[in-house]
Amino acid sequence: MAFSADELRVLRRALAIALHPTPLAVEEVQDCLSLADSVDEAVREAGRLRAFLVDDLGRYRAALPGSAAGYLELLQDVLAAGYEPRAEDLAALRTLRATPAGALLLDRCQGLAEQSVRARLTRTPAPRTRLLALPGGRCADDKPKPAPKEPAPKQPAPAERPVPKPSEVFPPRRRPAPPPSEQLAAG
Numbered sequence: 001m002a003f004s005a006d007e008l009r010v011l012r013r014a015l016a017i018a019l020h021p022t023p024l025a026v027e028e029v030q031d032c033l034s035l036a037d038s039v040d041e042a043v044r045e046a047g048r049l050r051a052f053l054v055d056d057l058g059r060y061r062a063a064l065p066g067s068a069a070g071y072l073e074l075l076q077d078v079l080a081a082g083y084e085p086r087a088e089d090l091a092a093l094r095t096l097r098a099t100p101a102g103a104l105l106l107d108r109c110q111g112l113a114e115q116s117v118r119a120r121l122t123r124t125p126a127p128r129t130r131l132l133a134l135p136g137g138r139c140a141d142d143k144p145k146p147a148p149k150e151p152a153p154k155q156p157a158p159a160e161r162p163v164p165k166p167s168e169v170f171p172p173r174r175r176p177a178p179p180p181s182e183q184l185a186a187g
Helices: 005-019 026-062 068-080 087-095 100-123 138-142
Strands: none
Touching (some): 026 087
């Protein structure tokens, strides 16, 4: 992402304000908001570009081996945009490893895929701990059992409501009445 000289001035001022809060003039606030909007738009545009490149990459991959040169070039662009290679990319690169560029990209993508898997594994929550036996569990059968309590009086079960039909929950939409047609006066 590149900033213009004006945007860099605003960014520098915003960082200085963040470090040493001071009252701001209305113009400075507007400049900061404008810069934030510009950065947000650049991030959205980068996301759209990345989505386009990933879709394009899928089309090139589907057209392999005839599109090998374009696929390898596009894969490099998508990797530079932060794309994590998928299994189908690795499989496609294995078919292209006879070329020097294909072999080089295969090594790079395997390394990136391995890093991605390792990162996901470190984010995985720890497995649940096993429950320990509690007093009164299965091994308590040898001990004398307490006298059974008298059953509590049963309360009547709540009356079950009938399940409504979809037409009762979502009544059919009524079409709006057509506007009255204009009648031409004969005359």
